[in-house]
Amino acid sequence: MRTYLYLLLKIMTVTLLMAGCNGTNKDSSLTSTQPKGLTKVKLKNRSYYVATPRNNFDTKKSYKLLLAFHGSGQIAKNMQSMAAFESASENYIVVYPQSKVEEWNEGCDCNKPHRLGINDLVFVENVVDDVKAKYNIIDGELFAVGFSQGGLFTQNLMCNSSLKFAAIASVASPMSEQLSQRCEIVNHTNYMMVHGTNDQTLPFEGKTHSNFGLIPSRLAIELIAKENSIDSVVQLEKSQAIAKYTFKNDSYINQLVAIEGGGHSWAFSSFNTTEELISFFDTVSKTKLDTYSKLYRVDQQQKNDVHVRSMGLEHSGPAIILLSGFNKNFHSDSAWFALLQPLIAKTHRVHVIERFGSGFSSPAEQPSYASFVPALDKTLGLLNEKELIIVSFASANILAHLWQNSPDSQFVTSLNGMVWIDPDVLLPHSISLYQDWPVYWYRDAGDTLITHIEEGNWTQRTRDKLTDERTTTETLIPSQYKAEMNWPYFDLISQSRTQIDKQVTRAREIMNYHDDLNRVISADIATSTPISVIDTDFESYDIKNAEPDFVDNLVLWQQEGSLWSQQISEQSGGQYIPLSNSDHMAVFQRPDDILKAIKNIKSK
Known part of the structure; x- marks a missing residue:
């Protein structure tokens, strides 16, 4: 009773009290x-x-x-x-x-x-x-x-x-x-x-x-x-x-x-x-969302979220959708757009959409381009954009193609056109090269490799590759755009690849890449909307440094890729844009050419 009366007294006098x-x-x-x-x-x-x-x-x-x-x-x-x-x-x-x-x-x-x-x-x-x-x-x-x-x-x-x-x-x-x-x-x-x-x-x-x-x-x-x-x-x-x-x-x-x-x-x-x-x-936090990044819930039952980084929302006109594909190390996420996105955002709304297991998107047990198609369509619906221009880098043209041709995709009617940057060549010879080393090795290693990665055995080699990628990227960016490069975001996303779950995702994506390619071999490309293809000559470096037994296959790959890209552009009413003396990472080295290609699609 004495404690209780003391407590009441303290409350009434608005002083600090001892409670209980x-x-x-x-x-x-x-x-x-x-x-x-x-x-x-x-x-x-x-x-x-x-x-x-x-x-x-x-x-x-x-x-x-x-x-x-x-x-x-x-x-x-x-x-x-x-x-x-x-x-x-x-x-x-x-x-x-x-x-x-x-x-x-x-x-x-x-x-x-x-x-x-x-x-x-x-x-x-x-x-x-x-x-x-x-x-x-x-x-x-x-x-x-x-x-x-x-x-x-x-x-x-x-x-x-x-x-x-x-x-x-x-x-x-x-x-x-x-x-x-x-x-x-x-x-x-x-x-x-x-x-x-x-x-x-x-x-x-x-x-x-x-x-x-x-x-x-x-x-x-x-x-x-x-x-x-x-x-x-x-x-x-x-x-x-x-x-x-x-x-x-x-x-x-x-x-x-x-x-x-x-x-x-x-x-x-x-x-x-x-x-x-x-x-x-x-x-x-493992989900270090910046001002521009949001997660969209695309599957309530599985609690799956898709990471979307949106900039330039003050602009009108069609929205630009950026989809990332593989570099030579099979890394693929929004880090590749750390320069291109802010440049596009000066004149357009622009959204980078991350596949499952990339960036801050939810993990997936079996990540692949094909499995992400429904989530891509749902994400586009949640963004509520009425007009779209899709820009895909490298093998992400597989995702763009599968989405455009899926009977279940509901927002294809919003598509004004696409820009494919160094796309995968969807013909038998080229696909056989993509499915060769290292894809077949990953598939043969299977769960044994996954266990090896989960034990942390590939973390240092991943760090070494990231160091090399950053150094290479620094040399590619034109001098007039160095100040535009968002290095903090590039480092944030690319360094997350050292996480064990991200390493596992990359390995599984490489394994499943084989089946993605099988789905699109000799694909009939939809030509109802213009497709502009930016075709660098990065294959020349591989040809120059290849062993003699591999040169003919690589030359054929480059030749059929250029012809295939040119045909797609002409048949769809897009542009064929060959770039000489260019690196595969045109998203850093040749942003002007990408911006021009987007402007051309918009004007059609």
């Missing part, structure tokens, strides 16, 4: 501002609130999921008013769960929800399931943050929840002594701890208490990092009033951000907590 036996507090930084844009959801006998991105929310797109937990004595609306994550990023759906009583069952086995048998871990699991049933949530992109006692609860999630979080953060909370003694993190995760060194409520240096002791935050971050299998030595970085204690390895980063002189608060003069946490989540 664990001594957590009410937020000292709350304002009277009423939150807007929250949707209350009832879940059995509990509730939570959903806040969709304040700007540009689209029900067709997919989002990351962020759970934000209020402190003791607060309600979910207080947390939303204080943190407002939905205003800081367009990439997250933010959920503000409501505790059943005044605080969370944080794992200390010492407070009111513990005594009442409230299972908040199961509640959170149910919330996540419920949100995923109502919204498009990107697989593997689950985040959590808590303030004060809510931060202590996020540590309980990290130690005891069956959920797999991409990252967790706590603000104004060290760690309870009880949880620290039995925390065993099975699902390792990234973690950030933000704490003011002058916190008088949940002290930075911890406190001794028979029922609710706290260990110092410095000790807590070391313990948590160890539980996350990070064995590195702490890295200390100081700037102004902030000290960062960082533990990291190749997989995870755990960090304590100590705000010198900071109290028990969400807001600090030297640290914008909301923006800094979003930045941390974005950094450790």
Whole structure:
């Protein structure tokens, strides 16, 4: 009774309070501002609130999921008013769960929800399931943050929840002594701890208490990092009033951000907590969506998303669709358009569409051009473009052709024309060369090769190839376009190829490339819309450096490719554009010629 009266007194005097036996507090930084844009959801006998991105929310797109937990004595609306994550990023759906009583069952086995048998871990699991049933949530992109006692609860999630979080953060909370003694993190995760060194409520240096002791935050971050299998030595970085204690390895980063002189608060003069946490989540996320990138849900049942990078949306006229194909290393994704897309975007709307397993698109068990056709058509529908010009690079003309000729494709009527850049020659002799080395070797190796890759044995060779590709790309870009090249995006996408799942996707695509080619051998190319073909003479280099026994086959490949390309262009009313002394990567070396070809298609 004495504790209860004391609690009421503190609330009435609007001072920091001690709520329940664990001594957590009410937020000292709350304002009277009423939150807007929250949707209350009832879940059995509990509730939570959903806040969709304040700007540009689209029900067709997919989002990351962020759970934000209020402190003791607060309600979910207080947390939303204080943190407002939905205003800081367009990439997250933010959920503000409501505790059943005044605080969370944080794992200390010492407070009111513990005594009442409230299972908040199961509640959170149910919330996540419920949100995923109502919204498009990107697989593997689950985040959590808590303030004060809510931060202590996020540590309980990290130690005891069956959920797999991409990252967790706590603000104004060290760690309870009880949880620290039995925390065993099975699902390792990234973690950030933000704490003011002058916190008088949940002290930075911890406190001794028979029922609710706290260990110092410095000790807590070391313990948590160890539980996350990070064995590195702490890295200390100081700037102004902030000290960062960082533990990291190749997989995870755990960090304590100590705000010198900071109290028990969400807001600090030297640290914008909301923006800094979003930045941390974005950094450790595997889906590093920039301003132009979105994920579109094309299959609700399988939860499959397609990565689309869109630029130049202010322009009118037909939209340009960019489809990537293989380079000599069989790498194929939106990195190849890091120069061409911004150039096209100066005058056109332009969308790069990634196949499954490429960029940020969902993985596929058996990735191929043929299997992606329905997803391409669905994506084009979701983009809601009335007129299209498709620009395909290298073997992506297989995808363009299969889509155009599929009886199930619904948006072919929107097609104004196509530009094929160094397309695969869909004739028997050329296809036999494409299906030769290394395709046949990958197919013969099969699952043995996949297992070998999954064990990390090809990661270094992948890195070596990426280094070579970047160096080569630098030499190809004309001087007048060097400033236009988006190297950060190029590096972001190309470096993701080192991920094991991306290496496996590439291997399976090479295996399935054989069957893609069989589907289009001697194909009747649709000539109802113009097809312009840009034909470089990159084969000349292969011919010059080939062993004598292979020269005749390579010469025939080049000759029939040029003749076939010329015939397709003439029969469809497009242009045949031969380029001499050119590299296969014309997307970097000859962007002017591609821009002219697009302009010519548009004028028809």
